[in-house]
Amino acid sequence: MNKKIALMAVLAALSGVAAAEEITVYTARAEQLIKPILGVFEQETGIKVNVVSGSEGPLMERLKAEGSNTPADIFMTVDAGNLWQANNLGLFQPVKSAALAANVPVHLRDPGNNWFGLSVRARTIFYNKLTVKPEQLSSYEDLASPKWKGKLCLRTSKKVYNQSLVGTMIGSYGPVKTERIVKGWVDNLAAPVFADDTKMLEAIGAGQCDVGIANTYYYGRLLKTQPNLPVGLFWANQKLDGVHVNVSGAGVTKHAKNAKGAVKLLEWLSAEKAQKLFADIDMEFPANPKVAPNPVVTSWGKPKQDLINVSEAGSKQAQAVMLMDRVGYK
Amino acid sequence: MQLEKSLPSAERSPPPGAAMPAGISRRLASWPGRLLALAISLFTVVPLAVVMTSSLSPDPAIWQHLLEFALPELLRNTLVMLLGVSAGVLLIGVSLAWLVAVYQFPGRRFFSWALMLPLAMPAYVLAFAQVGIFEFTGPLQSLLRPHFDNMRWFPEIRSTWGLLLVMSLAFYPYVYLLARNAFATMGRRALEVGQSLGLSPRQGFWRIALPMARPWIMGGLLLVVMESLADFGTVAVFNYDTFTTAIYKAWFALFSLDTAKQLASLLVVMVLVLLLLEQYSRGRRAYSQAGRTAPLPRLTLTGWRGWAACAAASLVLLLAFVLPLLQLGYWASRDFANQFSADFLGYAWRSVLLSLLAAVLVTLIALVLAYLVRRDGGAVVKLAARVATIGYAIPGTVLAVGVFVPVAWLDNQIIALLGLGGEVTAVFKGTLLAMLLAFVARFLAVGHSAVDAAMNRITRSHDEAARNLGVAGWALLYRVYLPLLSGGLFTAVLMVFVDVMKEMPITLMTRPFGWDTLSVRVYNMTSEGMWDQAALPAIAIVLAGLLPTILLSRQQDVA
Numbered sequence: 001m002n003k004k005i006a007l008m009a010v011l012a013a014l015s016g017v018a019a020a021e022e023i024t025v026y027t028a029r030a031e032q033l034i035k036p037i038l039g040v041f042e043q044e045t046g047i048k049v050n051v052v053s054g055s056e057g058p059l060m061e062r063l064k065a066e067g068s069n070t071p072a073d074i075f076m077t078v079d080a081g082n083l084w085q086a087n088n089l090g091l092f093q094p095v096k097s098a099a100l101a102a103n104v105p106v107h108l109r110d111p112g113n114n115w116f117g118l119s120v121r122a123r124t125i126f127y128n129k130l131t132v133k134p135e136q137l138s139s140y141e142d143l144a145s146p147k148w149k150g151k152l153c154l155r156t157s158k159k160v161y162n163q164s165l166v167g168t169m170i171g172s173y174g175p176v177k178t179e180r181i182v183k184g185w186v187d188n189l190a191a192p193v194f195a196d197d198t199k200m201l202e203a204i205g206a207g208q209c210d211v212g213i214a215n216t217y218y219y220g221r222l223l224k225t226q227p228n229l230p231v232g233l234f235w236a237n238q239k240l241d242g243v244h245v246n247v248s249g250a251g252v253t254k255h256a257k258n259a260k261g262a263v264k265l266l267e268w269l270s271a272e273k274a275q276k277l278f279a280d281i282d283m284e285f286p287a288n289p290k291v292a293p294n295p296v297v298t299s300w301g302k303p304k305q306d307l308i309n310v311s312e313a314g315s316k317q318a319q320a321v322m323l324m325d326r327v328g329y330k
Numbered sequence: 331m332q333l334e335k336s337l338p339s340a341e342r343s344p345p346p347g348a349a350m351p352a353g354i355s356r357r358l359a360s361w362p363g364r365l366l367a368l369a370i371s372l373f374t375v376v377p378l379a380v381v382m383t384s385s386l387s388p389d390p391a392i393w394q395h396l397l398e399f400a401l402p403e404l405l406r407n408t409l410v411m412l413l414g415v416s417a418g419v420l421l422i423g424v425s426l427a428w429l430v431a432v433y434q435f436p437g438r439r440f441f442s443w444a445l446m447l448p449l450a451m452p453a454y455v456l457a458f459a460q461v462g463i464f465e466f467t468g469p470l471q472s473l474l475r476p477h478f479d480n481m482r483w484f485p486e487i488r489s490t491w492g493l494l495l496v497m498s499l500a501f502y503p504y505v506y507l508l509a510r511n512a513f514a515t516m517g518r519r520a521l522e523v524g525q526s527l528g529l530s531p532r533q534g535f536w537r538i539a540l541p542m543a544r545p546w547i548m549g550g551l552l553l554v555v556m557e558s559l560a561d562f563g564t565v566a567v568f569n570y571d572t573f574t575t576a577i578y579k580a581w582f583a584l585f586s587l588d589t590a591k592q593l594a595s596l597l598v599v600m601v602l603v604l605l606l607l608e609q610y611s612r613g614r615r616a617y618s619q620a621g622r623t624a625p626l627p628r629l630t631l632t633g634w635r636g637w638a639a640c641a642a643a644s645l646v647l648l649l650a651f652v653l654p655l656l657q658l659g660y661w662a663s664r665d666f667a668n669q670f671s672a673d674f675l676g677y678a679w680r681s682v683l684l685s686l687l688a689a690v691l692v693t694l695i696a697l698v699l700a701y702l703v704r705r706d707g708g709a710v711v712k713l714a715a716r717v718a719t720i721g722y723a724i725p726g727t728v729l730a731v732g733v734f735v736p737v738a739w740l741d742n743q744i745i746a747l748l749g750l751g752g753e754v755t756a757v758f759k760g761t762l763l764a765m766l767l768a769f770v771a772r773f774l775a776v777g778h779s780a781v782d783a784a785m786n787r788i789t790r791s792h793d794e795a796a797r798n799l800g801v802a803g804w805a806l807l808y809r810v811y812l813p814l815l816s817g818g819l820f821t822a823v824l825m826v827f828v829d830v831m832k833e834m835p836i837t838l839m840t841r842p843f844g845w846d847t848l849s850v851r852v853y854n855m856t857s858e859g860m861w862d863q864a865a866l867p868a869i870a871i872v873l874a875g876l877l878p879t880i881l882l883s884r885q886q887d888v889a
Contacts, residue, residue, distance in 0.1 A: 030854045030855070032855070050844075052843065053838075053850070054839060055853075055857065057581060057582035058727055058730060058731060058835070058838065061734070062734060065731075066741075066742075068742075069741060069754075156569045158566075191486070192488045192489070194569075195566060198860075199467070206466055206472070225664070257752070317585075322399075322584070330571065
C-alpha cells in the first residue's frame with residue numbers, strides 16, 4: 001500500500017496533478033470566449049477548472065485514445081454536429097439533472113441527455129442596406145433564385161456551421177430539393193467563398209456582394225468595432241419553419257473522474273448568471289429561455305426558430321458534405 | 331557543451347578491428363550504428379504506423395464519392411501548388427542568392443541578411459495579412475475604389491495565383507539561405523574558372539555555379555515541397571483544396587477515420603517516392619569544397635543594373651515582410667490595450683523556451699543521424715535517415731494524433747500494470763517530454779538538412795587524415811567533425827527554433843496544462859475570425875524569430 005502511495009506521488013509529480021477539487025474541460029470553443037465565464041465559477045466555488053483548448057476533431061481523437069484514463073470531465077464544443085459526433089463515438093455519459101432539464105429546452109439538447117446546449121446562435125441572412133431592401137428577402141431557398149446572380153457571398157462549406165445548415169435543410173426538404181437550392185447558391189456567388197463569417201460580412205458592407213449567410217454573433221461583434229457598417233440582419237424563413245439555430249454545448253465525459261463536479265459546472269453554466277455572461281461576451285442567445293439576450297441582440301427582434309432537434313444536423317452532416325461537394329460548393 | 335555530456339563513451343570506444351579479422355569485425359561493428367539509426371527513425375515510424383494502419387477494406391460509398399467529386403481536382407491542385415511554389419522559390423531564392431553572393435550593388439550588405447527575415451513569418455500569418463491587404467475590403471482596394479467605376483480589373487488575391495505568390499514568399503528563405511551559402515563559398519571561384527574557359531558570368535552561373543550548388547538548392551527545395559504538402563493553415567485561408575484538405579475532410583467532416591488514414595498512407599508513399607527520386611538523382615556524385623581561399627572580389631553592377639538588383643530585392647522584402655508586418659501592426663494597434671496583458675509575456679516565454687529545447691534536441695539527434703549515415707554509408711542507414719525525416723511532409727494534425735495515440739496507449743498500459751486506474755490519468759502524455767518527441771518527429775528533416783549539408787562539405791581526406799592519426803569511431807565525430815560542423819549545427823538549431831515558434835497543431839494537441847504559447851493564442855483568435863486580436867501574438871512570433879533569423883543569416887554569410 002505504501003508503495004502504491006509512493007508511486008502515485010511520483011506519477012502525480014510527473015503529470016502535475018494537484019489534490020484540491022478540480023474539473024478538467026476539453027473545449028473546442030475558443031479559450032477567450034469561455035475562460036472568463038469559467039473564471040467566475042472558480043471564484044464562486046473555489047473549484048479549479050483546467051482548460052485544454054483545441055479544435056474539435058483532434059480533441060475527440062484525444063479522448064478516444066485516452067479511454068478510461070482521460071483527465072477530461074467535460075467536453076465542450078460548438079455546433080450540434082460536433083456534439084452529435086462526440087456522442088456517436090461514445091465519449092459522453094447521460095446526465096440526470098432536474099436543473100439542466102429545466103434550464104435547457106428540449107430541442108437544444110440530446111434526446112438521451114448526453115449533451116446540453118449552452119448558448120444558441122442563429123444562422124441567418126445579412127444584406128447590404130444601401131442596395132437591398134429587406135422586402136426583397138424571404139428564405140434561404142430564395143437566395144438560390146436567379147435574381148441574386150452574382151450578388152451572393154458565402155463562407156466555405158468546410159465550416160461545420162454550413163454543414164449543419166445544409167444538414168437540417170436535408171431533414172426538412174429532402175436531399176433532392178436541398179441539392180437544387182445549394183446548387184443555386186453556388187451559381188449566384190459574387191466572389192470565391194470566404195474563410196470566415198466576419199470577412200464575409202465585411203464584404204457585404206463594402207459592396208462586394210449584396211446578401212450572405214452568417215451567424216448572428218459575428219454580426220454583433222463586428223458592430224462593436226464598426227457600428228456604421230451598412231449591413232442589415234434579416235430573419236430567414238419566418239413564414240416557413242423558422243430561422244436555423246445551432247448551439248454550443250457540452251456533456252460529461254464517459255470516464256470523468258469528477259463527474260459530480262462536472263454536472264455541477266454544467267448546471268451552473270445553464271443557470272442565469274452564466275447565461276447572462278454567455279449572452280454578453282459573445283453576443284449569443286442564451287439557451288435558458290428565462291434569460292434575456294444582450295440589448296443589442298434583443299434589438300434585432302425575436303425570430304421564430306426552427307424547432308427541429310439540433311442533433312438532426314449531426315446525423316446528416318456527412319450527407320450534407322457530400323451534397324455540397326457534388327454541386328461544387330467549396 | 332551538450333554534446334560532450336551526451337557522448338561520454340566516445341573516448342573509451344576501442345579502436346575497430348582490434349581482435350577479429352578486419353572484414354567480420356567491420357560488419358559486426360556497423361550494426362550498433364545501424365540499430366541506432368533505426369531507433370531514431372522510430373520517432374517518425376511509430377506515429378506514421380498509427381496513422382497508416384487502417385482496415386484494408388475501403389469504405390466504398392466514401393471512396394466513390396471522393397474519386398468522383400474530389401480526388402481529381404485535389405491531385406491537380408496539389409500538383410499545381412508543388413510545381414508553382416517550387417518554381418517560385420527557385421526563382422526568388424536562387425536569383426537573389428546569386429546576386430547577393432557574387433555581385434556588388436547598392437544595399438547588398440543589408441539585403442544579404444534582411445532577405446532571410448521572412449523566415450520568421452509563419453506562412454499562415456503571411457497569408458492572412460496578404461489577403462487582408464489585397465482583398466476587396468482591404469486598404470488598397472478601398473483606397474482605389476472611389477477612383478474607378480468598378481474593381482473587376484483588380485486581381486483576386488484569394489485565387490491560385492495568390493496562394494502560389496504567398497507560399498513562394500513565405501518559403502523562399504529556405505532555398506535562399508542554402509543557395510547563398512553555396513554560392514558564397516564557391517560562386518566567385520566558379521566564375522573565375524569559367525572566365526579562364528572563356529565563359530561569360532551568365533554562362534558561368536548556368537554551367538558551373540548552379541550545378542555545383544545543386545545539392546544545397548535541392549535540400550532547401552525539398553524542405554519547401556514537404557512543408558507545402560503538409561500545410562493546412564495557408565491553404566485554408568485561400569480555401570484551396572489539396573491532398574491535406576482531403577485528409578481533414580474525410581476525418582473530421584465525413585467521420586471516416588479509415589478513409590483519412592488511407593489518404594494519409596498515399597501521401598506518405600508519394601513523399602517517399604519523392605525523397606528517393608531526389609536521392610537517386612543526386613547519385614554518387616561527391617560534393618565537397620576544394621579548400622578555402624581568400625574571397626575573390628565581387629563583380630560590381632553599375633548604373634541601372636545595380637539599381638535594378640536593389641529594386642528586385644526591395645520588392646521581395648517589401649511583399650514578404652514589411653507590408654504584412656505593417657498590416658499586422660495596424661490590426662494590433664486597434665486592440666492593443668485589450669491584448670497586452672501579463673498572460674502575454676507567459677505565452678512568449680513558453681514559446682521561446684519550448685522552441686529552444688526542441689531545437690537543441692532535434693539538432694543533437696540530427697547530428698547523430700548524419701554521422702551514422704556518413705560512417706556507415708549503407709542502404710539500411712540511408713533509408714532510416716530518409717524515413718526519419720518524412721515527418722516534415724505529414725500534415726501537423728495527422729502527425730499530432732499519430733504521436734498522441736501511442737503515448738496515451740503506453741500511459742494506459744503503465745496505469746493498468748500498476749493498478750492505478752481511476753487515481754492517475756497520465757504518465758507521459760501531457761508532459762513536456764511527449765511534446766518534444768512529437769517535435770522531433772516533425773522537425774528532424776529541418777535539422778538533418780542543415781547538418782547533412784555541412785557534413786557534405788567535410789572531405790574524405792579529413793577522414794583519412796584523422797584515421798591515420800588513430801582517431802576513429804565516436805571520437806571522430808567529437809574531435810574532428812564537431813569543430814568543422816559547428817556552423818551547420820548552429821544553423822540547425824536556429825532553423826528548428828524558428829519553425830517550432832511557428833508550429834501550431836502539435837502544440838495544440840500535446841501541450842501540458844497551461845502551456846499556451848503564442849501560436850496557441852493565434853489559433854484561438856483566428857479560429858473565431860478575430861484577425862485584429864490574432865495580430866499581436868503573430869507579431870510576437872515574428873519578433874521572437876527575428877533574432878535567430880538574423881543570427882542565422884550572419885553566421886551563414888561566410889564570405
